[in-house]
Amino acid sequence: MAVAELTTPTCPKSALRSSHSQQLSYLSARFHSRRHQSFRLPHRARNARISCSVNSQAPPVAVKTEEPKTKQSECFGVFCLTYDLKAEEETKSWKKMINVSVSGAAGMISNHLLFKLASGQVFGPNQPIALKLLGSERSFQALEGVAMELEDSLFPLLREVKIGIDPYEVFQDAEWALLIGAKPRGPGMERADLLDINGQIFAEQGKALNAVASRKVKVIVVGNPCNTNALICLKNAPNIPAKNFHGLTRLDENRAKCQLALKAGVFYDKVSNVTIWGNHSTTQVPDFLNARINGLPVKEVITDHKWLEEEFTEKVQKRGGALIQKWGRSSAASTAVSIVDAIKSLITPTPEGDWFSSGVYTDGNPYGIAEGIVFSMPCRSKGDGDYELVKDVIFDDYLLKKITKTEAELLAEKRCVAHLIGEGVGFCDLPEDTMLPGEM
Amino acid sequence: MAVAELTTPTCPKSALRSSHSQQLSYLSARFHSRRHQSFRLPHRARNARISCSVNSQAPPVAVKTEEPKTKQSECFGVFCLTYDLKAEEETKSWKKMINVSVSGAAGMISNHLLFKLASGQVFGPNQPIALKLLGSERSFQALEGVAMELEDSLFPLLREVKIGIDPYEVFQDAEWALLIGAKPRGPGMERADLLDINGQIFAEQGKALNAVASRKVKVIVVGNPCNTNALICLKNAPNIPAKNFHGLTRLDENRAKCQLALKAGVFYDKVSNVTIWGNHSTTQVPDFLNARINGLPVKEVITDHKWLEEEFTEKVQKRGGALIQKWGRSSAASTAVSIVDAIKSLITPTPEGDWFSSGVYTDGNPYGIAEGIVFSMPCRSKGDGDYELVKDVIFDDYLLKKITKTEAELLAEKRCVAHLIGEGVGFCDLPEDTMLPGEM
Known part of the structure; x- marks a missing residue:
């Protein structure tokens, strides 16, 4: 057409x-x-x-x-049927259905994520769910395949599945928008090209959210470069609070926790208060200064500070690449787990004294980080879908220097996509290529 | 070596x-x-x-x-650490750890299944779990990749991950053995070849289970041809009750429920009492005579009996092939869901009046089906891991004729693998090729 x-x-x-x-x-x-x-x-x-x-x-x-x-015509198969959840014994105590829109729905991360969402393990056992799946013309058949597998899984809570390729239809009334789809970088493509191509996708999706999504929609951007994509998205959705947009850095946080646990010789459930600062790229800053193991500062537990300063960050960043080497493809399963973690962190009260990382809008941040960018910072939630930034964190010269570097990168990315956020003509002066490998 | x-x-x-x-x-x-x-x-x-x-x-x-x-040397990364679950507040009320062994652990079905097992959604929120992953020499690196992603997912209940390629190590003390790995059929390979090649894998795994697994192990065979593989497995494990072995027909049951729901115009949660009889192949018999919709016999609700007799079965059988066409690969996600369903059906009391299908050993069955084969039949469980066959089912000429055909096929498959079950020389006289497409 x-x-x-x-x-x-x-x-x-x-x-x-x-x-x-x-x-x-x-x-x-x-x-x-x-x-x-x-x-x-x-x-x-x-x-x-x-x-x-x-x-x-x-x-x-x-x-x-x-x-x-x-x-x-948008709904799929058995999910086109009508029923009255309030009329039946087993379902009448259920909450009101929530609309979850997912882009890149035919991809591998979604193939893990959608079945988690549909099973009830994310939003709980009495929360019926409608999945609205956004694909592309090219992936439309695969999208039908995904919908068929969702049908065959007989999830009681999954009450609607719609598939489409127009974000203005798929994001209609969305209360959660999980934006996973993005073009992966092709051979010879520069980061600036990727920023522009994916930036256009996220500009359009931001406009669509602004036009048709719930005013309370929470948006988690996974498609890379996710911080700047989230910025583009929120700037194109002026009628939705900027605070509702997140760039996913939770997989980095999870990986950082695992590496600290391994080094300290403790199980990973003993590691808390880990912040990923900044960009989801190799300039990201996994913070070992504020992190704790068994409630103690990491630097007291791991006395090999040389490892912390010189090897730890690299271990976190190189995890994705190492996995591609081992497994032959990028880490879809653990990415999907980290998206679930990110959602649960917003709908469950954060445990006392702990926090989680998310790439969020910097306006009004208490750390002196430049405003007007999406930067991963430590957050706490009351479980209402909202969050507040954690105030009692400390900084030292090492941490500040690292934060300054990732901040500079995000400001450069922002200049690169100025045309997509209504700030004039884009100009790319990205100093080096800091994309993380494989995690599209 | x-x-x-x-x-x-x-x-x-x-x-x-x-x-x-x-x-x-x-x-x-x-x-x-x-x-x-x-x-x-x-x-x-x-x-x-x-x-x-x-x-x-x-x-x-x-x-x-x-x-x-x-x-x-078998354990992996952070899962090699020791800890005392009884010593800590959050974990001391947990049950004793269970050992779950999974073969084909580097494959796509496992890539979905393992994360479900590890998340606690299968065995419950206070059941710590040890995953023992069986791969092959060729897939060993991918297996490490899977273990790394499990590490990065920080599942609190996942306390051990071991990887290996020797079933005698990986099945040690297994309480559940989920046998997914099997060779897919190559171009030009006859079904008899596949039966022999995969049969040898399952003969070895049966011997290994017999030697090292828990005497109470429940075995679910997914690798195809799953009924006969399950038979080979149980015949090579004489010290484990034959009743503990299952061939997975749950995906067929789920698909049958979905197709009946679609035809009747009701949501799939209204369909119950669906049996898949016989072989997980195109001779399988999805039973619409005993099935119910909203508690009524299907034939009363769906009055288009021509559709039931001529189209319904084909729709169930061809679902896998249709999915491969749409999605470009076989249905790993919904297969993993159906494995979870199969496990949950054995550890949860079956709802009053309902049942589930599983390929189980026919000795002592009340339906007059030939003994000594693994045949999908209607089962109920008290939730103790065991099951009993449902007695109050009815048969008509149509159903009996279909059951006889799938029974004949399974008896032919058994003759084909006689050498693998200690019954002399194998002789293959399979009349036609009835493999389901794509579901390895």
């Missing part, structure tokens, strides 16, 4: 908005960068598939009556 | 046993079949890796003192 056809009156309003924003972001992208000589139309604009029924013969008055049909 | 080296005295007894049984099964395989002109040494015998330390300079007296070292 070509873009022109989207003006056919039988399409719902959201599809029209989508097409419009698509064109805008395409134009701004063209305007921004002379480096992209052969810039092509964004994928969706070329191959857009809108699940409404398009019929140029239909009279304009058909718009409203056709809308319910459009909705129906 | 060549077979001859296995007699080096520093190897533990279990490794010697393994090697011995390997040689026996190799010899019997050679004896059995003239069709296998170019029969090669089984994989393990050629590339066996035993994790004990082999040192031909060591004096024979070193055997016993070396054994503890061997054990230690």
Whole structure:
């Protein structure tokens, strides 16, 4: 379906908005960068598939009556059935259904994550769930396959599955948006290219969230570069609080805990208060100054400070690459676990005295970190989906120096995507390539 | 390491046993079949890796003192640490650790299953778990990758992970053995070849279970052809009750429920009492005569009996193939879910009036099905890991005819592997190829 056809009156309003924003972001992208000589139309604009029924013969008055049909065509198989959860003994005490939208839903991380979400282990045993799956034209068949496997799994709590390739439809009323899909870096592609290509995806998705998601939506960006993608997303969603956007650094935190446990010779449940500061890249700062083992400062338990300063951070960063070597592909299963951890940290009160890491918007942060970027920092939650930054952390010269470096990188990334966040013309001066290997 | 080296005295007894049984099964395989002109040494015998330390300079007296070292070298990373679960507040109310052994642990089904087992969603929130992962020489690095991802996931209940390629080590004290690993059928390979190749794997694993597993071990065979593999396994484990062995037909049951729900226009939680009779192959019989929807016989709810008789069974059987077409690979995620369902059905009391399907040993069955095979039948459990067959089921001519056909196939498969179950010379007269597509 070509873009022109989207003006056919039988399409719902959201599809029209989508097409419009698509064109805008395409134009701004063209305007921004002379480096992209052969810039092509964004994928969706070329191959857009809108699940409404398009019929140029239909009279304009058909718009409203056709809308319910459009909705129906999005749902999948057994999940298109209607039922009344309040009418039946086993389900009438259930909470109101929540809408969880997942992008990159046909990919490997989602293939682990969706079944966890559907099983009830994330949101609890009396929380019915609707999964809205966003894929691409290319992955649409795989998306149907995922939906079929979800059907075959007979999860009692999974009550709706919708699949689509238009974020304006898939993000409708989303209370959680888990943005996993991103283009992996191709051979010879520079980081600046990746920032631009994925940035456009996240700009569009931010606009879509802004237009159709719940005003309380919590957004977790996993697709890399996730901090800057989260920034682009929140800047394109001005009607949603910036505080609701997260860049996932939880896998880094989990890996840091495991490495500290291994070095100290204790089980990983003894390690707490681990912060990942900054960017989900090789400039990330796993903080061993504030971290604790059995309640004691790590530096008291691990007396090999040379290891802490020179090897620990590298061990955390190189874990993904080591896994690719061993396993032949990136770490989808543990990434999915860390997404579950990130969600649970926001819907469960944080244990007394502990915290968790998340890449969040820096405005108003108490650490003196530059405002206007998404930076991983220590957070606590009351379990209401919101968080507050932890105040009682300490810094030393080593930690501050490292934090300054990752901050500089994120500011450079921000300049690189200025055109995508309404701050003029993008200019890329990224000093070095600091992408983590394999974790798309 | 060549077979001859296995007699080096520093190897533990279990490794010697393994090697011995390997040689026996190799010899019997050679004896059995003239069709296998170019029969090669089984994989393990050629590339066996035993994790004990082999040192031909060591004096024979070193055997016993070396054994503890061997054990230690099997554990992985952070899971090699010691701790006392009874000494700490959070863990002292936990149950005794259970040992779960999984073969094919580097494969995709396991990649979904292991994280479910480790998360506590299968055995419950106060059940610590030890995972013993069986791979092959070829997959050993991937197995390390899986163990690393399990480390990085920080599951509090996961207290041990061991990896290895010798079933005599990996099945030590196993209380659950989930046998997923099997060779997929290569191009041009006949079903008889597959039965023989995989049969040898399951004969060895049966011997290993017999030698080292808990006497109460419950074994779920997933690797195909799973019914006959389960038969081979139980026949090679005479010291473990035959009743403890299962061939997985739960995914078929789940798919059948979903298809009935779709046809009836009800949500899948309204469908109960679905039996898969017989073989996990295209001769399987999804039973719509005894199945119920909203407590009523399916034939009263779905009045399109032509669909039930002519399309329903095919829809269930062809689901796997349809998924491969959509998704490009076989249905690992929903298979893992169905393994979890199968375990939960044995450790949770079956809801009043309902049942579940499992491929179990037919001796003493009340339906008149031939004894001495593994046949999927309706089971109920008190939640103690055991089951009993359901007596109040009805049969009609249609159902009996179908059951007779799948029974004949399983009896033919049994004749095919007679050499692997101590019943003389194998003779294959399989009438047609009835393997289900893609589900290795």
